[in-house]
Amino acid sequence: MKWTSVFFLTCISLCATLSTDRAAAADRWFGEGDSLFGTARFFEAAVAYERSYFLSEDAQQRVLVNLAKAEALKQMGEFSRARNDLQRSLTFYGNDSLRKEVNYQVALCAYLDGDASGARSLLMRLRRTFEEVPSSRQFLLEGLVLVDLAEWDDLRGHLMEWFREHADGPAEKERLLQAYDALLNKWGGPPEMLDPGRARMWSTFVPGSGQVYAGSAGWGVLNAFSQVLALGGFGLLVYNGTYIASVVAGLGPFQSFYFGGIRQAGTLAGEKNKSRLEGFRAALGEFLLDVAVQMNE
Amino acid sequence: MNMKGNVLLFIVAVAMVPLTGFAGGHAGDRDEGPSVREDIDFVLHLMARGDLDEGLFVLEGMHPADAHWSDSLSYLTGWILYRQQRLEASARHLLQVNRDSPLFQKSHFFAAYNLAHSGNQSAARSVLNGIGPEGGSMPAALQQLQLGGLALLERDFDSYQRKAVVYSGQYHVMAREEQMMAAHYDRLRGRPDRHPWAGGVLSAVVPGLGKVYAGKTAEGIAGFLYVASMGLTSYDFYRSGGSGSVLFIVSASITGIFYAGNILGSISAVRRSNNEFNHEMDQRILFDMHIPLRNAFN
Incomplete structure (x- = not known):
């Protein structure tokens, strides 16, 4: 019996020694990562953090290292990798504030990576998991995601909730809402989207009108004029009795201008939508960031 | 303290001495083996995650004094470069693996493939010919398949036919590819010249x-x-x-x-x-x- 105890004690000593050394090495690499991060050597810092993660056997420390590595990757613009790395810590069931931080950071990285839908579902899960008032930065991220998804109706309700929870009193809340309304008035409300199909249809029946509908009157006039010119050439050549030439040099360019004009009208409408939406989104995003700064002051 | 207690303490003490500093990560005046092994373990971890640039970065920082690590480091560097499709650089590193290493055959076969893919068929052929007959009949058959492939890449049909004579179809790892090589040969021969x-x-x-x-x-x-x-x-x-x-x-x-x-x-x-x-x-x-x-x- 006693010899068995000796065996187990020996094993325990071995494991304890190994663990202690690995933990010390994990701490050392964590510190190394922090100092590299401090000197803006983000790639090297990410490697050092990963090494600490690799060596560490403490679940909480692994989460902390993972968060630090995500910061380094974000500095490098590697949002997708930061998101993937953080997902390793989603299964952590310890400290609530750490879990919340990991979930928030995953959502933030998804948003920065251009996946607004993914970020939204992560933020919804964050709300359901932690049934408490979200922080101001979470409200900000949710707002930015709604702007990206062009969910204008939800955005107003979201802002009201944000201002109610975090604004410095009802007067401040009212002032911020008025600022939001002023911004909407300046833009004439959320941009109305042009229908590329309608633009194409207009150009099918009235050459150039689809371009005018898409807000590009110059292109419309040019396209209509080109078609008239080609048809004129066709008529002139027929009048002169050069029938083959009239088809090749008259109808050929005409059909190119005609069908090309229809396609162009649809493209212009799509581009117009994109530029309008981008401008409005940028203005809203700037407003939300300003609000977040004011809330923090 | 009785006899058994002393033995217990002795065993624990002996067990702890060599482990002191095992995971320290830097080679000092102690044996660098554990440190290099730990670095290599970390590189393997990075490779498994697909963090290839990071793996190369760690490998570049490793300069073990003991030469017996050089095969492992050359192989790992070559393998990461192969996965990054930097084939010529990969071949250079894989070719540094020595003949007495268990990684020799794999490294040299892949080095030859990398060279062939980079358009350097003659270098690929000399690497394949240098692998030698060690390792049994399967590597020898694999060598013939690779040489046959090289002959087809060079459109050297006579050379291909000489290699194809030994294609037996008895190794499942290459039986289908032996048939495919024959199909490629037929297709190449069957296409009329277009000027x-x-x-x-x-x-x-x-x-x-x-x-x-x-x-x-x-x-x-x-x-x-x-x-x-x-x-x-x-x-x-x-x-x-x-x-x-x-x-x-x-x-x-x-x-x-x-x-x-x-x-x-x-x-x-x-x-x-x-x-x-x-x-x-x-x-x-x-x-x-x-x-x-x-x-x-x-």
């Missing part, structure tokens, strides 16, 4: 026919329609205004440009068609050289 100048002559006789000859029928028909319609237009202007008419001169000039362009386009279409065929066949051959290596060594 760019013949395409040009055909298009001079009938506009677009050179492109049909190159296997680009749709382009040929389109080319014919362009030249024919411009030719008819010129004829129309000639008929109505005579040879001095401005419209005729302009139209005939454009027709001439279209006609000459069609001839040049046909020459280029035949060249393009040949290049596309050769490129496609090279990719297929390389693919069928690659799969048996992955099957045999992974």
Whole structure:
């Protein structure tokens, strides 16, 4: 019996020694990562953090290292990798504030990576998991995601909730809402989207009108004029009795201008939508960031 | 303290001495073995995660004094570069693995493949010939398959036939690829030679026919329609205004440009068609050289 105890004690000593050394090495690499991060050597810092993660056997420390590595990757613009790395810590069931931080950071990285839908579902899960008032930065991220998804109706309700929870009193809340309304008035409300199909249809029946509908009157006039010119050439050549030439040099360019004009009208409408939406989104995003700064002051 | 207690303490003490500083990470005046092993473990962890740049970064920072690590480091560096598709650099590192290493065969087979993929077939052949007969009949058969693939890449059909004689189909890791090599051989031999100048002559006789000859029928028909319609237009202007008419001169000039362009386009279409065929066949051959290596060594 006693010899068995000796065996187990020996094993325990071995494991304890190994663990202690690995933990010390994990701490050392964590510190190394922090100092590299401090000197803006983000790639090297990410490697050092990963090494600490690799060596560490403490679940909480692994989460902390993972968060630090995500910061380094974000500095490098590697949002997708930061998101993937953080997902390793989603299964952590310890400290609530750490879990919340990991979930928030995953959502933030998804948003920065251009996946607004993914970020939204992560933020919804964050709300359901932690049934408490979200922080101001979470409200900000949710707002930015709604702007990206062009969910204008939800955005107003979201802002009201944000201002109610975090604004410095009802007067401040009212002032911020008025600022939001002023911004909407300046833009004439959320941009109305042009229908590329309608633009194409207009150009099918009235050459150039689809371009005018898409807000590009110059292109419309040019396209209509080109078609008239080609048809004129066709008529002139027929009048002169050069029938083959009239088809090749008259109808050929005409059909190119005609069908090309229809396609162009649809493209212009799509581009117009994109530029309008981008401008409005940028203005809203700037407003939300300003609000977040004011809330923090 | 009794006898057994002393023994217990002795064992624990002895067990702890060599482990002190095991995971320290830096080689000091103690044995660097554990430190290098730990670095390599970390590199393997990074590779498993797909963090290849990071793996290379760690490997670049490793300079063990003991030469017996050099094979492992060369192999790992070469393997990461292979996964990054930096094949020439990968081959350089893989070729540094020594013959007495258990990684020798894998490294040299993959180095030869990397060289072949980079277009350096003669270097690939000399690497394959240098692998030697060690390791049994399967590596020897694999060597013959790779050499046969190289012969096909060089379009050296006699050499391929000499290698193909030993293809037995008895190793499942390469049985299918041996058949595929035979199919590639048949396809390469069966394709008629297409000469760019013949395409040009055909298009001079009938506009677009050179492109049909190159296997680009749709382009040929389109080319014919362009030249024919411009030719008819010129004829129309000639008929109505005579040879001095401005419209005729302009139209005939454009027709001439279209006609000459069609001839040049046909020459280029035949060249393009040949290049596309050769490129496609090279990719297929390389693919069928690659799969048996992955099957045999992974």
